[in-house]
Amino acid sequence: MSKTNPKPTRVVGKPYRKVDAAAKVMGLTKFADDLVRPRMLYCKILRSPVPHALIKKIETSQAEKLAGVVAVLTGQLLPIAYGILPVSEDEHALCIDKVRFVGDPVAAVAALDEDTAFEAMNAIEVEYEPLPSFSSIPESLSGPKSKGPAGNGDESESWRIHTYGESGNIHKVVALEFGDVEAGFREADRVREDVFFYEGSTHLPMEQHAALAEVDGDGKLCLWSSTQTPHYVHRALAKVLEMPGSRIRVIATPNGGGFGGKSDPFQHEMIVAKLALMTGRPVKVTLTREEVFYAHRGRHPVLMWVKTGVKKDGAITAMHFRTFLDGGAYGSYGVASTYYTGALQTVTYPIANYKFEGVRVFTNKPPCGPKRGHGTPQPRFALEVQLDKIAAELGIDPVTIRRDHLIQPNSLTANYLRVGSTGLAACIDKVVEASGFKKKFGKLPYGQGVGLACGSYLSGAGLPIYWNNMPHTGVQLRLDRQGGVCVMCGSIDIGQGSDSILAYIVAEVLGIDPFDIRVLTADTDLTPVDLGSYSSRVTLMSGNAALQAAERARDLLVQAFTEKYGVPVSRVAFADGRVFDVEKPEAGISFAQAVQLAETKFGTIGTVGSYTPPVSHGKYKGAGVGPSPAYSYTAAVAEVQVDPQTGIVRVDRIWIAHDVGKSINPALVMGQVEGSVYMGLGEALMEEMSYRGNRNTVHKFPSLLEYKSPTTLEMCDVKTFLIEDPDPQGPFGAKEVGQGPLLPVPPVIANAVYDAVGVRIDEIPITPDKVLAALRSKGEEHSPQEAGVTLGTREPHRYGPHTIPSFDWPDPVRVRTPWEGGDGKELLREAVHAKE
C-alpha cells in the first residue's frame, strides 16, 4: 500500500466542504431524538436519589396501573453485567441489589407519551438501605480493606462499592519502572518534586444522549443511538440480551458532539432494547440534561506527584510520576485511563529513566471515563508546569528547556513507544515567533503574561479494547456502472468530519468529485466493523482502509483500461471524473465508462480495505496502553491578563501550532484545533464537576447554566498554524488532530498566569478564588514528600495541593530501557534482584 503520495493531490489537502455540511446547515441531519417510528413508546428512567445503598424493594404496581403505561422494567430482567472493558464488566442496565451513585438507574417505564412515562416513573417506589458513602480519593484509599466477594461475614464488605478490583474501594493499581529512576536522580544536577491536582470535568455535548429501539417482524432488533462506538454497543447488547449478534443491528446516528462521552455502552441503550423486545413496539429514550451529567464518563479528577531530575541544561535524567484517580462508581474505561495518566509523558522530551505509579479508586459519584485527551491532559498539565518551574530554577528560558530536548523522530521512548514523525520543533518555533514570546516573557507589565507549553497525542490506540487479532477498521467500496461510488465503513461521524475524510480519500484515488460519492457509515448490518470514534483513530485507521480499498478498485479499472486501449499501466491517470493516458489526456473515457469496462471484465466491482496497527515494541504487562501508529505534536503560547483585585484570568489569545502530519482537509483540521483550544480553555478556567450534600456525592449543578462552560464572551482569540510532517503510517501522511491540541492549553494558561502575577496555580481549574488565595498567601515552605532530595527554594506564592496520601505501592514491573539494551519485555524477578 503506498501511503504517502508524492504526486500533487486534487482533493486531499484542500479545504472542501464536508459531505454532510449542507444537510447540517439546513437542519436535515437526523439525530437520534429526531427519529420517530409508528406506535413508538417513550421511556423514562428512575434514578437513585442516594449515593450508596442496598435496594430492599422496588414497588412498581402503582406505575403499572397507570393508564398509558405499557411496560415497567427492573434490573431482575437484565441480570447480565457488561462494561466497555472486559476487565471491568461491572455495570447492569438497571441496578439489581445495590445503587452506587446519585443518578444510578433503578427502573424504567415505557408509556404512550412522555408525560405518562414521567408520571409512572415517579409512581415507582424504591426502598433503600443506606451504606456508608465514599466521595474522595483519601476516603476510598483508607476505606474497607477486605478483598474478595461479599459474604465473608465482614460487615464492611458491603461498604465496598464493587467486590472486584485490588481491595476495598481500590479499583486498579499500576506500577512500572523503565530503567532505574534512583540512579537517574543521582545523576541529576537538580531534582524537583511537585504536587498537582486536576479537577474532573464533563464533555457536555450539546446533544443529549438518545436511543430508539425497534423489533421487526422476525424478532430482529434494531437500535439507533447517539453513540461513538456502535460496534461495542452491538457486542454489549448481544451479551446483555442474550441474543445472537447477527439478530441485532446498531445504527449510530450522527452524534451532536461526543468528546468521549458517548463511547461506553450505556444503560439507556440496553433498557430501550429490552423494552422494545418486551412490548413489540419501538421505544425511544432521550436523556434530560440532568441525566447527561449522571451518564458522565468524563475527565477523572487526578491528584499527581511528580519528581523530576535534570541536568544543568534541562535534560531529564529521571522522572517518577504518581497519579491518584477518582474513578467514580464504575469501571468504564478506568483501567485504561489509569495507564494513560502515565503513558505519554515520555513522547515529547526524552526521559532517561521513568517510573510510573497510578491508582484508581471507586467513589459514589458518576463514573469517570474518557474525555478528549483521555487520561493525558492531567499529567501533561503537571509536566509542563513543572518544566517551567525547573527552567526558572536553572535560569533557562521556557523555550530553550523544551527546544533543546526534543524527542527524535523514528525513536523509541523509555517505555517503548515508537515515535515516527515529529514536527514539534517547528511547532515551537512557529508559536514562539508569531507571538513575540521572547520579547514578552518576563517583560510585560504586572498583570499581563505569556506562557508556553507543548503536548503530544496518539493517532489511534495500538490495541483494540477486547483482545483479538482482527483489523481495527474496514471499508467496503462499491462501484456501479452509472459511475456511482459507495464507500461503507463502520466509523461514526461525531462532528469531526470522518464521513468526509472517507469521501476525500476515495475521491483522490479515483479522480472523482467527493460530492459524487455516497458515504454509508456506522450501521452494523451494512458496514464493516470500525472500532469507533475514540482515541483519535479514525482518520488514520479508516483513512488507510479507504485508501487500500480505493487503490484496489483503481487497479481493477486500470487493468480493464490498459487491456482495451493498450496504454501502459504507468501512464493511466484518474482525474476530473475521467480515466485517461497522461500522454493523450484528451482521448480518455469517463469514470463511468471505465467502471463499465471493468465490470465487463471482472463482474460486479467491489473492493475492501482494512487496517491493523503495527505490532508495538513494548511486551511488558501494561504495554498495551500508549502505543500508536503515529503521534501528533502541538505547541502553544498563551497571552493572559490577570486582575490582581478580583483574581479573574482573561485569556486574550492563544497561538497554537499542531503537527498533523498532513491535513486531509486543512479547514477541518483547524476546526479541531480551535475546538480543542476552546475545550482546554473551559477546563483551565471554569469547568468542574463538583459535589455537595450527602457527604459530597450529589452533583452540585447538573445544568448548563450552572456548570460553567465558555460562551463567546470567554472564548479567546486563536491563531492556528498547521505543521505538516508526514508520517509514513498515516494515509497521505496524516496524523491525529481531534485531541492533541487540547493538551497544552491548561498548562500554557497556568504558565502565563505565573508570568503575569508571579503565582503558581498548581490546580485546574484556575478560578479567581485560587488566584486570589495565591496572591494573598505569605509564601510557604515547599514541602517535600520524601526527605533528602534537592528541592527548589521557597515557593513564595502558590495555590495547589501540598501532599499526596500515603499508599503502599507494589513492586513495579521493571523493564530495561532501549538504551540499556532492553527488549521491551519485563525483567523476571530473579533478574531484578541480580541487578540490584
Added chain:
Amino acid sequence: MAKKLKRKTQKVHIAFTLNGEPCEVAFAPHKTLLEVLREDLNLTGTKHGCELGECGTCAVLVDRKPVLSCLVLGLTVEGREVTTVEGMQLADGSLHPLQTAFADLGAAQCGYCTPGFLLTAKELLEKNSKPTRDDIKEALSGNLCRCTGYIKIYEAVELAAARMRGEAAEVPEEVVLGLK
C-alpha cells in the same frame, strides 16, 4: 384488558405563519413551541440541549426576533410569524448566505447547535449589516457550541455579512488553511 386513557387536557388549535406559509396545528396546551415544532409539525431542525432556556440550541425567530422555543408555550405564537432553520433557504431553494458560509468554513461541526446559531445570526445581520467581531460575540453569547470554539462561526457570520452587503467576498485563505 385495555386501560382507558384519561384525557387530562383538550388539544388547542392555533393558526400562525410558519416559514412564510400559513399553518394550523392542534396540540396539548402545555406544550412548548419547541415541542409543537418538533412533535406536532415534524420540524426536527430545531434542536434542544437543555429545555430550560440555558443553551440557545432551540432558538427560532418569532416575529423576526430570536426566541428560545423551549421557554415559550406553543400557544403564544398564535397569529405570529415563526421562522425555523427549515425556512432559512432563499425563495429559489438556494442556501441563505449564512448557511453557505457555515457550510464552507466548517462552522457546523456536529451541527447540533447550528440551527440556533444561524437564526440568531440572521436576526443580527438584519439589524446590523456590518457587525464587528464584538457585536457578533455579543449577539451569539446566549448560544453554546461545544465543538467549534466559536471561531469558525464568527468567521462565517462575517463572510455572510460581507456577501449580503453585496461585496464579492472570497473565503479568506488563512481561515481555511491556517496561518503560514
